[in-house]
Amino acid sequence: MVDQPLWEHIGSSFVSHYYHMFDNDRSQLGSIYIDASCLTWEGQQFQGKRAIVEKLTVSLSVYLLLCSKVTHNSQVSDCSSMRSSCIFGQQVAPQKQGFSENSDYSLPFTKIAHSITAQDHQPTPDCCILSMVVGQLKADDDPIMGFHQSFILKNINDAWVCTNDMFRLAIHNFG
């Protein structure tokens, strides 16, 4: 038996749970977030369980469909001008993008699958866990895309929740 550190065990269990839910029923992802949780998704910031789940269930589907059309020679758009503030203790509404406030979960693809290339976990000075995932995802028959995601996990009332979540597709302006 390998003596696996506690944070490795908790981190890898979380990662497995997260992507399993993501690939099978994203509407259940709210169970891992709290109202103080922040998601930065391709440069856009959201706070709170509801705003995050809404983003992950509706907007992400549309975005990935669009990204699958992007070649690696294309310039990644600068989303900074669309960012909203993300302050603890302040509920920030999802951004106005036509679909981000829509709770209709009908998706433009029928399935999505994540494949994890590597994952790392570390304890933080404040007894949280930092997890970083590098992997690939595939939506329906669209091209495989690399992605990068980081989480901070915190134990609150004997349960581990995700307080911070950052996601980026690995799309560079090669050349």
Added chain:
Amino acid sequence: MVDQPLWEHIGSSFVSHYYHMFDNDRSQLGSIYIDASCLTWEGQQFQGKRAIVEKLTVSLSVYLLLCSKVTHNSQVSDCSSMRSSCIFGQQVAPQKQGFSENSDYSLPFTKIAHSITAQDHQPTPDCCILSMVVGQLKADDDPIMGFHQSFILKNINDAWVCTNDMFRLAIHNFG
């Protein structure tokens, strides 16, 4: 003037400072770490200012040289068996790899340059800052490689230090 949140300002300043030092004089990187800092570098864990700087200055140079020979069709090696423990309050010695305890800073390449594709920053519940960077690096005339890096920054005695650092090259087993 855009009203930039404090964590965005601190995080982006850190990222700029970090990669400037990295590309120009890595031996100065010790100034941003403390003895409790953890680095997970391609799955290998190091703790403490000295072990981290030693890894970044000597081992990284050799590793990047080797990685530049790796094609995207190659399987990424599993470094898990080489990992050392990374526990706060316990100094972990750098791993024995022939060169990791060597303080000779002569490098197998003359220059390295990072290009940042995207960076994100968030406040954490414990008043730290989580920063995530997606970018590309180039060592001498070797092929450009994508990379992912995550940091946690903490304010200690009115100075921001890096307590957690994770680095991965974006090498997937496509296919």
